[in-house]
Amino acid sequence: MILDPLLSPIDILGLTRDEFLDRALAFGAKRPRALAIYRAAFRDGVALEPWVTLRRPPIVNSHVEGNTIKFVQRHDDGLETESVLIPMFGRAGQMTRTLCVSSQIGCAMGCRFCETAQMGLMRNLDAAAIVAQWFGATHDVGERPKNIVFMGMGEPMDNLDSVLQALRVLCDHDGAAMAASNIAVSTVGRVDGIRRYGDFVRQRGFHRANLAVSLNAPNDEIRGSIMPINRKHGMAELREAMLSFPLRPKAAICVEYVLIPGVNDALDHCDELCAYLKGIRCSLNVIPYNPRRDSPWRAPTEDEVSAFMARAIENGQFVKRRQTKGRSVMGACGQLGNPHIRRRKFVDLGVPGRDSGHATQTDRAAPGCNDEHGGDSCR
Numbered sequence: 001m002i003l004d005p006l007l008s009p010i011d012i013l014g015l016t017r018d019e020f021l022d023r024a025l026a027f028g029a030k031r032p033r034a035l036a037i038y039r040a041a042f043r044d045g046v047a048l049e050p051w052v053t054l055r056r057p058p059i060v061n062s063h064v065e066g067n068t069i070k071f072v073q074r075h076d077d078g079l080e081t082e083s084v085l086i087p088m089f090g091r092a093g094q095m096t097r098t099l100c101v102s103s104q105i106g107c108a109m110g111c112r113f114c115e116t117a118q119m120g121l122m123r124n125l126d127a128a129a130i131v132a133q134w135f136g137a138t139h140d141v142g143e144r145p146k147n148i149v150f151m152g153m154g155e156p157m158d159n160l161d162s163v164l165q166a167l168r169v170l171c172d173h174d175g176a177a178m179a180a181s182n183i184a185v186s187t188v189g190r191v192d193g194i195r196r197y198g199d200f201v202r203q204r205g206f207h208r209a210n211l212a213v214s215l216n217a218p219n220d221e222i223r224g225s226i227m228p229i230n231r232k233h234g235m236a237e238l239r240e241a242m243l244s245f246p247l248r249p250k251a252a253i254c255v256e257y258v259l260i261p262g263v264n265d266a267l268d269h270c271d272e273l274c275a276y277l278k279g280i281r282c283s284l285n286v287i288p289y290n291p292r293r294d295s296p297w298r299a300p301t302e303d304e305v306s307a308f309m310a311r312a313i314e315n316g317q318f319v320k321r322r323q324t325k326g327r328s329v330m331g332a333c334g335q336l337g338n339p340h341i342r343r344r345k346f347v348d349l350g351v352p353g354r355d356s357g358h359a360t361q362t363d364r365a366a367p368g369c370n371d372e373h374g375g376d377s378c379r
């Protein structure tokens with residue numbers, strides 16, 4: 001079957017069916033056989049021919065808290081990706097899992113409350129490495145996720161080409177066959193990225209892919225003090241981008257709000273937030289702050305969370321609470337990251353920042369969450 005021994009094996013995880021077929025035909029495979037190989041790779045986790053590889057980073061560590069599983073994949077360069085499988089319970093009590101994937105190793109966004117931000121950005125993941133997290137969960141851990149949320153390490157809009165290619169692969173009917181409606185991409189609020197993602201979502205097959213936005217503050221002053229990105233894209237601009245995002249009937253943007261005591265949890269903040277959200281079709285997802293390492297802030301109490309949510313409801317805002325899962329294994333929202341790895345990088349915000357003339361130093365930013373992590377809770 002192998003016609004040309006000089007061709008290196010086809011690394012299948014980053015490819016859609018059609019991309020794979022093109023290459024497989026070059027190896028001399030017949031179309032039906034190539035199709036069977038593609039299906040077997042994604043559905044059964046097996047490589048049927050020696051000229052195909054399912055190359056993925058091995059899982060070197062996993063942590064379990066209740067039904068929540070955090071697993072770590074180690075790449076050839078020694079860097080690690082963290083992903084979390086979070087249990088979700090349906091109305092009838094049946095359990096499904098949401099997989100929270102990383103789009104980068106580390107993150108350059110510098111959000112003050114986030115553990116991943118402490119690492120800085122190490123590097124981007126390519127589409128195959130993103131899909132490898134789904135593959136690892138499904139075939140190595142043995143838990144096929146129903147939902148995928150891009151709420152692990154990294155800012156998806158900073159690595160959007162790879163994220164979009166990963167979505168194409170994950171939604172391929174002959175492969176992973178995820179439903180676009182069960183996928184959510186979460187952003188720190190990069191307006192350029194929201195627009196591009198919106199264009200992608202307008203394409204056939206992706207209409208129901210979801211957007212989540214980490215708002216985390218009721219006004220520019222507070223947002224700017226905890227999220228450096230706000231100095232580039234202020235909240236007015238962000239609001240415009242959310243309003244122009246293509247939403248199917250009944251769909252809603254998931255607006256994430258990490259509730260941090262003493263920072264953004266006052267009832268006045270809630271009123272201001274709800275006024276800002278008026279007119280945007282959204283679900284407000286309140287995430288109790290999970291203290292990162294060396295955090296200057298504590299977690300909110302139950303009463304504080306309830307009071308904030310009750311106020312949002314009084315304001316007529318649809319609101320959900322994200323249950324905290326995985327905190328003890330540092331797998332909850334905003335807790336992913338290897339504390340031994342630190343890199344300081346600069347984010348060019350393109351505007352004069354307060355900290356420096358042009359660039360803002362970042363050694364912190366985004367990750368890990370969902371109902372936990374968005375999934376079902378966000379639509």
Ligand code: SAH
Pocket residue numbers: 109113114115150151152153154155156186187188189212213214216256257258287288289290291292333334335365366367368369
């Ligand atoms: N960079 C993207 C994807 C990461 S998602 C984004 O910002 O949306 C990570 C989610 O967890 C974000 O909503 C973020 O606001 C939230 N988060 C970050 N740190 C957190 C923490 N310490 N406690 C609770 N949520 C946190």
